[in-house]
Amino acid sequence: xxxxxxxxxxxxxxxxxxxxxxxxxxxxxxxxxxxxxxxxxxxxxxxxxxxxxxxxxxxxxxxxxxxxxxxxxxxxxxxxxxxxxxxxxxxxxxxxxxxxxxxxxxxxxxxxxxxxxxxxxxxxxxxxxxxxxxxxxxxxxxxxxxxxxxxxxxxxxxxxxxxxxxxxxxxxxxxxxxxxxxxxxxxxxxxxxxxxxxxxxxxxxxxxxxxxxxxxxxxxxxxxxxxxxxxxxxxxxxxxxxxxxxxxxxxxxxxxxxxxxxxxxxxxx
Ligand SMILES: Cc1cc2nc3c(=O)[nH]c(=O)nc-3n(C[C@H](O)[C@H](O)[C@H](O)COP(=O)(O)OP(=O)(O)OC[C@H]3O[C@@H](n4cnc5c(N)ncnc54)[C@H](O)[C@@H]3O)c2cc1C
Numbered sequence: 001x002x003x004x005x006x007x008x009x010x011x012x013x014x015x016x017x018x019x020x021x022x023x024x025x026x027x028x029x030x031x032x033x034x035x036x037x038x039x040x041x042x043x044x045x046x047x048x049x050x051x052x053x054x055x056x057x058x059x060x061x062x063x064x065x066x067x068x069x070x071x072x073x074x075x076x077x078x079x080x081x082x083x084x085x086x087x088x089x090x091x092x093x094x095x096x097x098x099x100x101x102x103x104x105x106x107x108x109x110x111x112x113x114x115x116x117x118x119x120x121x122x123x124x125x126x127x128x129x130x131x132x133x134x135x136x137x138x139x140x141x142x143x144x145x146x147x148x149x150x151x152x153x154x155x156x157x158x159x160x161x162x163x164x165x166x167x168x169x170x171x172x173x174x175x176x177x178x179x180x181x182x183x184x185x186x187x188x189x190x191x192x193x194x195x196x197x198x199x200x201x202x203x204x205x206x207x208x209x210x211x212x213x214x215x216x217x218x219x220x221x222x223x224x225x226x227x228x229x230x231x232x233x234x235x236x237x238x239x240x241x242x243x244x245x246x247x248x249x250x251x252x253x254x255x256x257x258x259x260x261x262x263x264x265x266x267x268x269x
Contacts, residue, residue, distance in 0.1 A: 001027055002052050003085060005109045008102075012165040014091045015135055016102045017076070020111055021084040023052070028078065028085060033118030034144035035211070035236065036075040038087075041068035041112040042097045051110040068112070071098040071247055072240075074139040075116055085113075088139040096246065120209060120236040121147065127204025128153040129173070132196055132220060133212035135160055136240050138167065140211060148173035153202060159192045159212070189243070193219040197227075207234050214239035214250070218261050225265045 003020030011017050030036065041055045047066050049058055059067055077086040089102035105111075122129050122144050131141045131154060138158060148154050152173040159180045160166065166179040180195045182188040193216060208230060210220050217239045224230045239257065242250040 002110050002112045005105050005107050008105055015088055016091055017088050018102055018105055019084055019086050025083045025085060030078045031116050031118050033120055034147055035120040035140040036116040036118035037072050038075060038113040038115035040071045040073055042101055043068045053112060069097045076139040076143060090135045123207035124149050126207035128202050128206050130206050130208040131156045132210045133158060137211040142169050145169050145171040157195045189216055192216045196220050197223055209236045211238040211240055214242040222264045
């Protein structure tokens with residue numbers, strides 16, 4: 001499936017919104033999830049096939065060097081009336097494939113995608129909601145907040161580079177949102193776990209959404225399960241990306257990392 005860039009705008013100095021339309025997006029079948037994501041496929045420069053390709057066909061008919069790079073991105077919004085799909089990309093320097101693509105994207109550019117999948121929805125039966133992540137989780141958190149019932153408490157902590165990166169996030173519930181700003185002092189990965197540790201938890205059952213940088217997510221998950229006694233079923237937890245690793249390198253080690261995350265909270269003996 002593919003769409004074309006119809007609109008691009010900067011939400012913050014490092015978050016760029018791309019709206020896709022046209023192509024064959026009318027085939028897109030949205031799932032009932034706030035964290036719905038698609039697999040984007042970026043062909044390498046000079047790829048010997050059309051911009052509108054089917055990833056499976058490319059893998060079948062071309063050498064591995066021509067296979068597209070795969071990156072997962074959240075569906076920030078899907079409008080079935082216009083068949084337009086909105087994705088918010090974190091731009092993190094000149095490195096990488098997807099962030100760099102978004103910086104240079106222009107109306108008319110083609111983007112190939114597969115999906116969507118996803119499974120998280122804020123639990124309206126919980127007593128309160130906790131949502132934690134960095135900029136890469138902002139699209140999912142923003143989409144989730146739009147579904148929070150009126151009056152329900154949603155406590156949100158988001159890590160970003162500074163006040164000019166803070167966004168107004170809309171929510172019908174009772175939103176307690178704080179942005180946690182990196183200091184660039186070599187200890188930034190400790191800030192988000194510390195922000196969660198510092199929270200005074202309201203009474204009752206919490207439904208938690210914890211997505212973002214792998215080592216930070218691991219630390220927060222351990223804290224919530226071991227020290228706060230959350231049930232695993234009450235937590236959606238996903239290490240989206242890993243500092244100093246491309247997505248290819250991260251996918252190589254992700255299975256072991258997730259196993260180690262489980263061992264963090266396994267009963268001893
Ligand atoms: C289910 C799912 C949904 C996701 N949704 C989104 C989304 O909506 N928006 C979004 O921006 N990301 C999202 N991500 C994360 C995104 O897939 C990764 O950040 C991905 O690595 C970016 O690819 P890239 O080609 O730009 O960089 P890569 O080539 O993968 O990495 C190059 C370098 O950049 C670093 N890097 C990667 N991501 C970041 C980052 N966010 N901040 C700082 N440094 C980084 C890497 O550690 C590496 O050193 C999602 C991930 C998953 C699994």
